[in-house]
Structure formats: C-alpha cells, structure tokens
Amino acid sequence: MSGWEQLSQYVMSGLTTGSIYALAALGFCLIYNATHIVNFAQGDFISLGGLMMYTLLGAAGLPALLALPLAVAVVAGLGVMLEALAIRRAKSRDLTVLIFITVAASALFRGVFKEIWGKQALAVPPLSPDVPLRFLGATLTPQNLWILAITLAAIAVLIYFFNHTLTGRAVRAVAINPKAAALMGIDTRRMVRLSFALAGGLGALAGAIITPITTASYHVGVMMGLKGFAAAVLGGYGNFLGAIVGGLTLGLLESLGAGALSSAYKDVIAFVVLLLVLFIRPRGLLGRGEEARV
Amino acid sequence: MLSVQSVDYSYGPVKALREVSLTVGPGEIVSLLGANGAGKTTLLSVISGLLAPARGQVLLGGQVLSGRKTSLVVEAGLVQVPEGRQVFGPLSVEENLQLGAYCRRGRQHRQQVSRDFEQVYHLFPPLARRRRQPAGTLSGGEQQMVAMGRALMAAPKVLLLDEPSLGLAPLVTREIFDIIKKLPEQGCSVLLVEQNALGALSVAHRGYVLTNGSIRFSGSAAEILGDRQLREAFLGPERFEGSTGNKP
Ligand SMILES: Nc1ncnc2c1ncn2[C@@H]1O[C@H](COP(=O)(O)OP(=O)(O)OP(=O)(O)O)[C@@H](O)[C@H]1O
Ligand SMILES: [Mg+2]
Numbered sequence: 001m002s003g004w005e006q007l008s009q010y011v012m013s014g015l016t017t018g019s020i021y022a023l024a025a026l027g028f029c030l031i032y033n034a035t036h037i038v039n040f041a042q043g044d045f046i047s048l049g050g051l052m053m054y055t056l057l058g059a060a061g062l063p064a065l066l067a068l069p070l071a072v073a074v075v076a077g078l079g080v081m082l083e084a085l086a087i088r089r090a091k092s093r094d095l096t097v098l099i100f101i102t103v104a105a106s107a108l109f110r111g112v113f114k115e116i117w118g119k120q121a122l123a124v125p126p127l128s129p130d131v132p133l134r135f136l137g138a139t140l141t142p143q144n145l146w147i148l149a150i151t152l153a154a155i156a157v158l159i160y161f162f163n164h165t166l167t168g169r170a171v172r173a174v175a176i177n178p179k180a181a182a183l184m185g186i187d188t189r190r191m192v193r194l195s196f197a198l199a200g201g202l203g204a205l206a207g208a209i210i211t212p213i214t215t216a217s218y219h220v221g222v223m224m225g226l227k228g229f230a231a232a233v234l235g236g237y238g239n240f241l242g243a244i245v246g247g248l249t250l251g252l253l254e255s256l257g258a259g260a261l262s263s264a265y266k267d268v269i270a271f272v273v274l275l276l277v278l279f280i281r282p283r284g285l286l287g288r289g290e291e292a293r294v
Numbered sequence: 295m296l297s298v299q300s301v302d303y304s305y306g307p308v309k310a311l312r313e314v315s316l317t318v319g320p321g322e323i324v325s326l327l328g329a330n331g332a333g334k335t336t337l338l339s340v341i342s343g344l345l346a347p348a349r350g351q352v353l354l355g356g357q358v359l360s361g362r363k364t365s366l367v368v369e370a371g372l373v374q375v376p377e378g379r380q381v382f383g384p385l386s387v388e389e390n391l392q393l394g395a396y397c398r399r400g401r402q403h404r405q406q407v408s409r410d411f412e413q414v415y416h417l418f419p420p421l422a423r424r425r426r427q428p429a430g431t432l433s434g435g436e437q438q439m440v441a442m443g444r445a446l447m448a449a450p451k452v453l454l455l456d457e458p459s460l461g462l463a464p465l466v467t468r469e470i471f472d473i474i475k476k477l478p479e480q481g482c483s484v485l486l487v488e489q490n491a492l493g494a495l496s497v498a499h500r501g502y503v504l505t506n507g508s509i510r511f512s513g514s515a516a517e518i519l520g521d522r523q524l525r526e527a528f529l530g531p532e533r534f535e536g537s538t539g540n541k542p
Contacts, residue, residue, distance in 0.1 A: 166392065166399055173382050173393050180380040183342060185368030185397035185448060 005137040010259040011252065012138040016213075018251020019151035020046075023206035024221075024228020025235065025243035026158065027199035032238050033175035034195035036095055040102045041082060043225020044109040045203025048075050050211030050220055051113060052204065054122045064127045072204040078109075079200025083193050106222075113218035121220075126212040147209045154205055155244060158198075162240075171195060223267075230274050236287020245285055250274070295320050295483055296341070296372065296452045301350035301360075303333075303340055310336040311507045314350070316485075318452055323474065323484040325498035325515070327491045333507040334487045335377050338454050341485075342374045343367040354452065369397045371451030375458065379441040383430025387421050390429045390440050394447030407447070413480075414443040417473055435466035442473070452483045459490045471497045495519055 024042055031039040052071035056062045062070070086101050126143040133140045161168040173181040174191040182188050206228075207221055214220060231250045235242025250270050257269035277285065296318040303311040310333045318324045328334050339345040341352050343364040352360040359367050382390050391414060395407045415422035418439040424432060429440045438458055445453055455474065459467040467490070475497045477484050488494035495501055495515040503511040503518065511518065 166396065169385065169389055169393055170396060172385065176382045176384060177380055179344065180376060180382065181393070182344065182364040183368070183374045183376055183380075184393050184444065185365045185373075186393070187363065187365045 002137070006259065008137040009139065010255045012135065012140055012144060014252035014255030015248060016144050016147050016251070017210075017254065018248035019147050020206045020210045020224055020247075021227045021231040021250050022244045022247025023151060023154065023202045024225055025232035025247045026155075026240060027202045027206075028229055028232040029238050029240055029243045030195045030199045030202070032232075034171070034192045035087070035098070037087070037098050037102065038229070039082075039196075039199065040099065040225070040229075041106040041109060042199065042203055042228060043221040043223070044106050044113070045075050045079065045200050046207035046210075046221025046224050046228075047113060047216070047218060048078060048109070048221075049204030049207025050124060050214075050216035051117050051122070051207075051218070053208045053211060054117070054124045054216045057125050058123070068127075068205075068208055071208050072201045075204030075207075076197040076200040079196035079198075079203075080193050082200075083196040088189070110219055110222070117216075117218055119218065121215040121217050124211040124216050127209070141213075143209070143212050150205060150209050154202065158240070167194070227270065230271065234274050234277055234284055236284030239284070239286050242284055242286035249285070295322075295355055296485065297353045298337070298341060299351050299353070301337070301340055301352070302348045303336055303345060304348060305336075309507055311340065311347075314504070314507070314509055316502050316509065316512070318483050318485050320483060321478040321481075322500065323478060323486060323498045325486045325488060325491075325494040325501040326504060327488060327494060327501055327518070328504035329489065332504045334504055335456055336507075337504070338374055338376075338456050338485075338487060341367075341372065341454060365397070368448055371449070372454065373445045373448045373450035373452075374454040375441045375445045375456060377456040377460070379434075379437045381429040381432075381437050381440045381444070384428055386426050387429050387432070387440055388425045390444050391421075391447050394444035395449075397448050406449075410447055410449065414446055417446070417476075418443050435462050435469070438462060438466075438470055442470070446477075446482070450482055452485060453477060454485045454487070456487045457489060458486070459488060459493055467493055491518070 024046060027042045027045065028039060031037055049071050052074050053067055056067035056070055057064060082102070082105055086105055087098055090098060090101055092098070126141065127146045128142045130141050130143070133142065133145070162172055170181065170186045171191045171194060173184065173186060174188050178188050203221070206224065207216070210224070211220060227250060228247065231246035232243050233246070234250060235244070235246025253273050254266050254270045258266045261269070298314060298316045301311055301314045314337055316324070316326070326334055326337070336345065340347045340360070343359065343362055347360055351358055354370050354372055357370060359370055359372065382393065391411060395410065398407055420436050421439055421443055424436065429437060432440065442458065458470050458474070462470065471493055474484055474486060486494050486498055495518060498515050500514055501512065501518045502509050
C-alpha cells in the first residue's frame with residue numbers, strides 16, 4: 001500500500017468514526033442548550049440505536065427503510081421519558097443533582113439492555129450488501145458511505161430545522177432566554193422535551209449506522225458517548241458547529257494517531273489532544289460563550 | 295378587562311405583594327408606579343403566570359388566568375415586555391418578531407401575521423432597516439423597540455410593559471412613550487410599569503402607586519401628579535426633577 005493510499009485510508013476511517021462522535025456531540029449540545037445539563041445517558045442512546053437495529057433488521061427482518069426510523073423513534077421516546085420521568089420530577093433544580101440523575105439513568109439503561117439483549121456482541125447487518133469499494137485510494141465498505149451520507153443528511157435537517165422553522169427557532173429562543181421565550185407563549189417544557197427527543201434520535205442514528213461495523217452490545221455506545229462529550233468540549237460546549245468540527249477532528253486525530261503510532265494509543269491520543277487544545281483555548285475550538293447558529 | 299384581585303405573593307419568608315388589586319379597562323393606559331423593590335416586576339410575573347400567587351386571582355375578560363401556564367396566558371391575550379428588554383440577542387430582528395407571533399402560528403393567522411409585521415415596522419421604522427441584524431447588536435432604544443414589537447406580534451389585548459424607559463436617553467424615552475400612547479387605538483390596553491412617574495403619567499389615563507408590595511394610592515394621572523405628598527412619600531422627589539416627560 002502506498003503512503004498516499006494509507007493516508008487516504010486513515011482519513012476515511014477517521015471521518016467515519018468522527019461522524020459518529022459528531023452526532024453524539026450534537027446530542028450533548030441539544031440537551032445542554034435546553035437545560036444546561038450534561039446528559040451522561042447519551043452513550044446509552046447510541047447503544048439502544050444499535051440494539052434496536054439488531055432486533056428490527058436482523059431478528060425481525062424488517063427492511064432498513066422501516067427499521068431505521070423505528071429505531072430512531074424508540075430512542076427518541078426514551079429521551080422524552082428520561083426528561084419526563086426523571087429530570088422533570090426531580091425535587092431539586094440543582095444542576096449537579098440533575099446531571100447525577102443522568103449518570104444513574106445511564107447505569108439503569110445499561111442494566112435493562114443487558115437483561116434484554118444479553119452480554120454478547122451482536123452482529124448487525126449493514127444497510128446494503130458489503131461489497132468493498134475503492135475511493136481516492138482507500139478501500140471502503142458501502143456502510144462507510146452510508147455513515148457519511150446519513151450524518152450529512154442529519155446535519156442538513158438540523159440546520160434547516162433550527163434556522164428555517166418556527167419550532168426550531170422556538171427551541172433556540174428557549175436556549176437563549178427561557179423566561180423571555182415563555183413570555184412569548186412558547187411552551188418551554190415542550191421545547192426541552194423536544195430537545196431530549198432530538199438528542200435521543202441523533203444517538204439512535206449514530207448507533208444504528210456504526211454497529212454494522214463495531215457490532216452491537218448493551219454498552220457499545222458508552223465509549224462513543226464519552227468521545228462525543230470530548231468532541232463537544234473540543235468544539236466549544238453547546239456550540240453546534242463546534243460539535244461537528246470537534247467530532248470530525250477527534251475522529252481524524254484518533255485514526256491518524258493510531259496509524260502513526262499504534263492503535264493501542266488511540267484513546268490516549270484523542271484525550272491528550274483534547275487537553276492540549278483546552279489548555280490553549282479553554283472555550284474549545286469554536287466556543288464563544290454564547291449560543292451560535294447551527 | 296384585566297382584573298387583578300387581592301393578590302398575595304411571597305418569596306419564601308419575604309412578602310413581596312399584599313392584597314394587590316387593580317384593573318385595566320378596554321382602551322386604557324394604566325400606570326403602575328413604585329420605587330425599587332416595591333414589587334412591580336413581581337406583580338407582572340404573577341399576572342403573566344410566571345409565578346403562582348399565594349392568594350387572589352387574575353382575570354382577563356372574566357376568564358380566570360391565574361394558575362394557568364404562561365403560554366396559555368399569552369394565548370388569552372395578555373403579553374408582557376419584560377424588564378431589561380430581554381431580546382433574543384443572537385437571533386435577527388425579524389426572527390425575534392416572528393417568535394412574538396408564536397401563539398398565532400396556525401395557518402389561519404398567516405395573513406394577519408404578515409400584515410402585523412408591516413404594522414410593527416411602520417410603528418418602529420428603525421427596525422425595518424435592521425431586519426436581518428442580530429437583535430443583540432442593536433442600541434438600547436432599538437432593543438426596546440424589538441421587545442415591544444415582538445410582544446405586539448402576539449396581538450395582545452393587554453400589553454404589560456416593565457420599565458420600558460429604563461436606561462434610555464430622554465429623547466428615545468419620549469419616542470417610546472409616544473408609541474405607547476397610540477396602542478389603545480389599535481385595540482390594545484396597556485399596563486405601564488415605571489419609576490419615571492412624570493413620563494408614565496404623561497401618557498397614562500390612570501395610575502396606581504405601589505409601595506412595599508401594597509397599593510397605596512390610585513387615581514387619575516392628574517390626581518397623582520397634583521398630590522405633592524404622594525409624590526414625595528411614595529415616588530421620591532428625585533424622580534420628578536430630572537424627568538424627561540411633560541405634562542399632557
Ligand atoms: N427571586 C427573588 N427571590 C427573593 N426575593 C425577591 C426575588 N425577586 C424579587 N425579590 C424581592 O421582592 C421584592 C420586590 O421585587 P421586584 O423585583 O418585584 O421589585 P420592583 O418593583 O420590580 O423593583 P425594580 O424597580 O428594582 O425593578 C424586593 O424586595 C425583592 O428583593
Ligand atoms: Mg422591576
């Protein structure tokens with residue numbers, strides 16, 4: 001393999017995992033902007049997305065066109081439940097308490113997933129038959145392309161939603177100033193709930209498209225969720241564009257770092273770079289300390 | 295039209311409102327005057343449903359609003375322009391106005407809403423020139439216009455204004471008060487909360503004076519202005535000296 005081909009291979013695989021980190025990071029941002037909570041159950045949304053695809057696509061034999069939206073809907077529902085049953089009902093409005101509730105919810109979700117799906121790794125069929133493709137010198141599976149395409153599509157939908165629909169603007173208004181938003185007749189609780197649904201949906205999407213490569217399991221999303229959190233911090237926590245840039249940067253760094261050194265250092269490289277960036281730019285790459293446009 | 299009946303409110307042990315009652319009739323501009331900490335903002339928060347009163351109730355056109363969610367209060371026609379403007383800074387002027395019409399998002403309102411956009415731009419010409427600009431980059435006076443325009447986009451029956459003149463230059467304050475004066479013609483009554491008593495009373499028909507959470511006086515603008523003791527005791531003489539308004 002020539003140097004160029006190798007580089008191309010690392011870049012493509014970095015963009016693939018980077019897409020997943022970006023989707024996870026967007027989920028973190030959505031919930032943070034709506035509530036200022038860091039949602040540590042975001043990784044479990046990813047796990048459940050993969051597990052649902054295993055069941056719907058593999059076991060139930062549904063077509064992907066049906067299985068994917070169903071998986072997304074189920075996990076969006078879980079997001080709404082997390083908000084309505086745990087966060088909203090908490091007696092405390094203290095952020096530390098609320099964040100801890102998401103940590104507890106995450107442990108609970110993992111326990112339930114383990115009960116239902118067991119401990120073993122589950123093979124999830126790819127969205128289209130696995131024939132290797134060559135692209136700019138790299139060898140890819142169609143699933144790599146699906147991941148990139150679906151991530152781009154999800155980002156496009158989010159951009160449209162937040163900039164061109166009234167509901168999207170209402171969600172942003174609640175993030176900017178919940179009291180003023182309420183005074184405009186916006187039901188702030190509904191917008192918060194919608195943010196949880198969107199975060200769940202994005203997590204499901206990430207899990208559904210990555211598990212044909214990684215396999216699914218009750219905890220497959222945990223590390224991806226943490227990386228998504230790191231990506232969100234890297235980009236500037238709460239900033240949507242930052243989440244995307246942070247996710248792709250982290251994915252590329254991991255992949256290139258693993259190529260240059262050893263894949264054993266993959267996770268270490270990513271977090272060391274994160275620490276370095278935060279040392280120089282405490283607000284992250286694109287952080288400005290205020291809500292930015294999608 | 296708007297009727298506040300014996301409202302009590304406490305922040306924990308701190309009594310902020312005691313037996314507050316007031317009314318705003320159709321086509322009226324009513325001013326609520328009071329010094330810092332008198333409870334003016336608290337009263338508006340109770341009226342808007344941001345805070346639930348411990349006792350008493352708020353009615354609009356005979357319909358009980360207290361205990362309802364703020365979004366329903368806004369839909370009923372009671373809309374507040376909060377203290378300190380609180381525009382959505384990163385959003386454009388036009389997006390701010392559009393969010394004001396959130397309670398009229400149904401298709402059946404579309405035509406009326408687009409007419410109201412023009413109406414607001416007509417009422418506040420500086421906003422028309424800055425439609426696409428982020429509202430946070432506007433001057434204080436312009437932001438007050440955004441905040442008022444945004445509230446008017448909800449087509450309120452009663453507009454609640456919390457210290458619209460706060461921090462504005464005298465000339466801009468005059469402009470804002472002149473616009474407030476025109477609102478009743480458009481079917482919108484006004485409850486105007488102010489510390490700038492002269493300015494407020496120059497446009498209001500009637501007024502209430504709030505001190506330490508209770509209404510101490512109510513009467514016509516002329517009565518309040520004429521009562522020297524009231525001025526000094528409840529409003530503080532300094533409020534009248536450097537004031538910007540003129541008597542009507
Ligand atoms: N969130 C709060 N918690 C506790 N006490 C409060 C709170 N908000 C207001 N207060 C108290 O309630 C009283 C009334 O406050 P409020 O803000 O309604 O006054 P105001 O008339 O609007 O004053 P200003 O002219 O300064 O805006 C004050 O004594 C204030 O300290
Ligand atoms: Mg106040």
